[in-house]
Amino acid sequence: MNPVVRVSELTEKLNYYNSRYYQDDVSEVSDQEFDLLLKELAEIEKEFPELKKADSPTQRVGGTITKEFPTVYHRYPMQSLDNTYNEQELRDFDERVRKLLPGEAYEYICELKFDGISLSFSYENGVLKQGVTRGDGSRGDEITENVKTIRSLPLSIQSENIPSVFEIRGEGFLPLRSFERLNAELDATGDAPYANPRNAASGAFKLQDSAETARRGLDCYVYSFLSDDDVFQSHEESLLALKSWGFNVSPGWKKCQTIDEALEFIHVWEEKRFELPLATDGIVLKVNSYAQQRELGSTSKSPRWAIAFKYKAENKPALLRFVSYQVGRTGAVTPVANLSGLHERNKPYDKVKGVHLSGTQVKRATLHNANELERLELRIGDTVFVEKSGEIIPKITAVDHTQRNLFETETIHFPTHCPECGTELVRNEGEVAFYCPNDRGCPPQLRGKIEHFIQRRAMNIDSLGEGKIELLFDKGLIHTVADLYDLSYDDLFGLEKDIFNEETGKTKKISFREKTVENILKGIESSKKAPFKNLLFGLGIRYVGATVGEKLANYFRTMDALMSATMEELVNVPEIGERIAQSVKEYFADPANQVLIERLQKTGLTFETDDKPIEMEGNALAGKTFVISGVFQNFGRDELKIKVEANGGRVLSGVSGKLNYLLAGDNMGPSKLEKAKRLGVTILSEDDFVAMLNENFAN
Numbered sequence: 301m302n303p304v305v306r307v308s309e310l311t312e313k314l315n316y317y318n319s320r321y322y323q324d325d326v327s328e329v330s331d332q333e334f335d336l337l338l339k340e341l342a343e344i345e346k347e348f349p350e351l352k353k354a355d356s357p358t359q360r361v362g363g364t365i366t367k368e369f370p371t372v373y374h375r376y377p378m379q380s381l382d383n384t385y386n387e388q389e390l391r392d393f394d395e396r397v398r399k400l401l402p403g404e405a406y407e408y409i410c411e412l413k414f415d416g417i418s419l420s421f422s423y424e425n426g427v428l429k430q431g432v433t434r435g436d437g438s439r440g441d442e443i444t445e446n447v448k449t450i451r452s453l454p455l456s457i458q459s460e461n462i463p464s465v466f467e468i469r470g471e472g473f474l475p476l477r478s479f480e481r482l483n484a485e486l487d488a489t490g491d492a493p494y495a496n497p498r499n500a501a502s503g504a505f506k507l508q509d510s511a512e513t514a515r516r517g518l519d520c521y522v523y524s525f526l527s528d529d530d531v532f533q534s535h536e537e538s539l540l541a542l543k544s545w546g547f548n549v550s551p552g553w554k555k556c557q558t559i560d561e562a563l564e565f566i567h568v569w570e571e572k573r574f575e576l577p578l579a580t581d582g583i584v585l586k587v588n589s590y591a592q593q594r595e596l597g598s599t600s601k602s603p604r605w606a607i608a609f610k611y612k613a614e615n616k617p618a619l620l621r622f623v624s625y626q627v628g629r630t631g632a633v634t635p636v637a638n639l640s641g642l643h644e645r646n647k648p649y650d651k652v653k654g655v656h657l658s659g660t661q662v663k664r665a666t667l668h669n670a671n672e673l674e675r676l677e678l679r680i681g682d683t684v685f686v687e688k689s690g691e692i693i694p695k696i697t698a699v700d701h702t703q704r705n706l707f708e709t710e711t712i713h714f715p716t717h718c719p720e721c722g723t724e725l726v727r728n729e730g731e732v733a734f735y736c737p738n739d740r741g742c743p744p745q746l747r748g749k750i751e752h753f754i755q756r757r758a759m760n761i762d763s764l765g766e767g768k769i770e771l772l773f774d775k776g777l778i779h780t781v782a783d784l785y786d787l788s789y790d791d792l793f794g795l796e797k798d799i800f801n802e803e804t805g806k807t808k809k810i811s812f813r814e815k816t817v818e819n820i821l822k823g824i825e826s827s828k829k830a831p832f833k834n835l836l837f838g839l840g841i842r843y844v845g846a847t848v849g850e851k852l853a854n855y856f857r858t859m860d861a862l863m864s865a866t867m868e869e870l871v872n873v874p875e876i877g878e879r880i881a882q883s884v885k886e887y888f889a890d891p892a893n894q895v896l897i898e899r900l901q902k903t904g905l906t907f908e909t910d911d912k913p914i915e916m917e918g919n920a921l922a923g924k925t926f927v928i929s930g931v932f933q934n935f936g937r938d939e940l941k942i943k944v945e946a947n948g949g950r951v952l953s954g955v956s957g958k959l960n961y962l963l964a965g966d967n968m969g970p971s972k973l974e975k976a977k978r979l980g981v982t983i984l985s986e987d988d989f990v991a992m993l994n995e996n997f998a999n
C-alpha cells in the first residue's frame with residue numbers, strides 16, 4: 301500500500317483510539333492490537349522519515365487534559381514507556397543499552413506493571429501540595445482533592461534528609477475487589493459497567509465530587525522519585541527510601557544483573573499475576589543507575605533506559621454452539637459466537653459455563669461481520685480459538701481445522717432480514733457490514749441513538765445509562781432524544797424492571813426511587829447547558845464525530861446557520877470533505893429531523909457556540925509567535941493567550957528554533973527554559989510582556 305495513505309490511515313485510527321481510551325475511558329480494541337498499529341506506523345516512519353510528523357502518535361504521549369480540572373504544567377515531563385510483547389525485542393533492547401554504555405556494567409530493576417493511571421504528586425517541605433494526571437505529558441489535570449482520598453498516600457512526611465521540593469510518581473488503581481463492587485452496583489441500577497479496572501480507575505480519579513471518589517476505594521503504588529537535588533544514586537536507593545518514608549512502594553520488584561534474570565522474573569509473574577488483588581499487564585525493566593539513565597536519555601515520548609514487557613492475550617479452544625446477531629445504533633448487524641467449553645459439547649446451552657480466560661468465564665465472542673465468517677470459513681460445531689486481552693470483548697482468532705471431520709458441523713446462514721424488526725438487510729457498496737435500513741422503527745437503533753446522545757462527550761447525562769434507557773424505552777416513555785426532555789417525576793417514580801445477569805444466572809429487580817429519579821431529572825436539565833458542539837455530536841449524524849462536530853460548531857456558530865448551509869459552504873470548512881458535507885445536508889433535509897431539532901430548541905438546548913470570537917485590540921504582535929509556560933501573577937494562561945491573539949500574535953505549543961518569544965511564568969519546566977535559551981529564543985517575563993504591549997500602544 302502507498303505509505304502516504306497508510307500513514308494517514310494509521311494516524312487517524314490511533315488518534316481515535318487514544319481519544320476513546322484517555323477521554324472516554326473506553327477501549328475499542330485490545331492494547332495488543334493498538335500497539336501493533338503503533339508499531340506499524342513507527343516502522344513506516346523509520347523507512348520514510350519525511351512522512352513523520354512532529355505530532356505523530358509515535359512521538360507523543362496519547363492523553364490530553366480536560367476542561368473540568370485546572371491545568372498544571374509538569375516540572376518534569378511525564379513520559380510513556382516503550383513496549384514489547386516478545387523476548388527477542390527485549391534482548392534487542394538490552395543490546396541497545398549495552399552499546400550506549402560501552403564497557404560499563406549495568407543492572408536492571410524489574411517491577412510489575414500495574415494497570416491503572418499515571419499520577420504525579422508534588423511535595424513541598426514534606427507536605428503533599430498537588431496531585432496531577434499525566435495528561436499530554438507536559439501538562440495534566442490537577443486532581444489534588446481526589447488523590448487525597450488515597451489512604452496509603454502520606455499527606456505529609458517527616459525525615460531528616462528529604463529535599464524541600466520533590467515529586468513522586470506512581471500508578472493509581474482500583475483494586476479488583478472495589479472494581480467488582482462498583483460494577484455490581486452499576487449493574488444493579490441498570491448502568492453500563494466498566495470494561496476493566498483501568499478504565500474504572502481513570503473514571504474515578506476524574507470525578508468532580510471527591511466524596512464519591514473516596515467511596516470508590518482507589519489506591520496507588522509509587523515507583524519513582526524526582527528532584528532537582530542529587531539525593532540518590534540509583535533507582536533502587538530511591539525505592540528503599542520511599543518505603544522508609546512511608547510510601548506504598550510498588551511491591552514485588554527485583555534487581556536483576558542480566559537480561560536472562562529479567563526474563564526469569566517475567567516468566568514467574570506470567571501466571572502468578574492473576575493471584576494479585578489488582579490488574580497487572582506486564583513487567584517494567586529500568587536501568588538502575590541514575591548516572592546511566594542520564595547517559596541513555598529519552599526520546600520525545602519515552603526514556604531509553606526503560607522498557608515494558610507486556611503479556612500477550614490469553615488464547616484457548618472452545619466450541620461454537622450457535623451464532624446470534626446483534627443490531628447496533630447505526631443498524632449494522634454483528635454476528636456473535638455463542639461458545640461452550642470443549643468438554644461441554646453435550647450440555648444444554650443454558651447450563652454451559654464457557655471457557656476460562658484471563659480470570660473470567662467467556663461464553664460469547666464477537667465475529668465482527670459477514671466477511672469475517674467467510675474468512676474463517678466458520679461452521680456451527682467447529683472448534684475455534686478464542687482470545688481475550690484485558691477486558692476487551694473476546695474474539696475468535698481461528699478455526700481448528702483438524703477437528704472439523706471428527707464431529708458434525710453445519711453451514712452458517714447470515715440472516716437476510718433484521719432479527720429485531722424483520723426489515724430486509726442491505727449492504728452498501730464497499731462496506732463490510734449488513735445494515736437494517738429501518739432507522740425510524742428498529743428498537744436497538746432507536747435505543748442506540750439515545751445512548752449515543754447521553755454519553756460524556758455529547759450531552760453528558762451520566763445519571764442515565766444503558767439499562768435505564770432500555771427500561772424507559774420498553775415502557776414507551778422515550779422514542780427519540782427529544783422525549784427525554786418531556787419526562788416528569790411521576791413518569792419515572794416507581795418504574796421497575798427485572799434484570800437477568802447471565803454470569804450469575806440471577807435476576808435482579810431495579811426500581812426507581814426518589815433519589816434516582818431526582819438525579820435523572822437533574823442530569824437531563826443540566827444537559828441543556830451542554831455546548832453546541834456536544835449537541836451536534838450527540839445528534840448522531842453520520843460521519844459527524846466529536847471533532848467534526850466541534851469544527852462545524854466553531855465555523856457556523858448557530859444551528860440556523862448550519863441548517864441552511866449550502867454544500868459549497870460546508871466543504872469550505874477546514875478539513876470537511878464532500879462525504880461529511882453530504883451527510884450533514886441529508887440529515888437536515890429530512891423533515892423528521894427538522895421536527896426533532898425544533899422540539900430540542902423549544903426545550904432550551906444550546907443552539908449556538910457561546911465562546912465569543914476574539915475581539916481584536918490591535919496588530920502590535922502581528923507575525924510574532926509565543927509559547928506561554930508557567931504560572932503568572934496577574935493573568936491566567938488562557939487570558940494571556942487571548943491577549944496575544946487579540947494583538948495579532950500566535951501561540952504555539954512547543955519551543956523550537958523558529959519561536960520568537962517564550963513567555964515564562966513561575967514554576968515552569970527547567971528543560972523548556974533551557975531549550976529556549978539554547979535556541980536563542982527571547983525570554984519574556986510577565987512584566988516584559990505587559991511593557992511590550994504598552995510600548996506598542998504608545999507608538
Ligand SMILES: NC(=O)c1ccc[n+]([C@@H]2O[C@H](COP(=O)([O-])OP(=O)(O)OC[C@H]3O[C@@H](n4cnc5c(N)ncnc54)[C@H](O)[C@@H]3O)[C@@H](O)[C@H]2O)c1
Nearest residue numbers: 317318321327328329330331334380381411413414418523
Ligand atoms: N486499547 C486501546 O484502545 C488503547 C488506546 C490507547 C492506548 N492503549 C494502551 O496504552 C498504552 C499507552 O499508554 P501509556 O503511554 O500509558 O503506556 P504504557 O501503559 O504502556 O506504559 C507507561 C505507563 O505505565 C505505567 N506503569 C505501571 N507500572 C509502572 C512502573 N512500575 N514503572 C513505570 N511506569 C509504570 C505508568 O502509568 C506509565 O505512564 C498503549 O501502548 C496501549 O497498550 C490502548
Ligand SMILES: [Zn+2]
Nearest residue numbers: 718721736742
Ligand atoms: Zn431492524
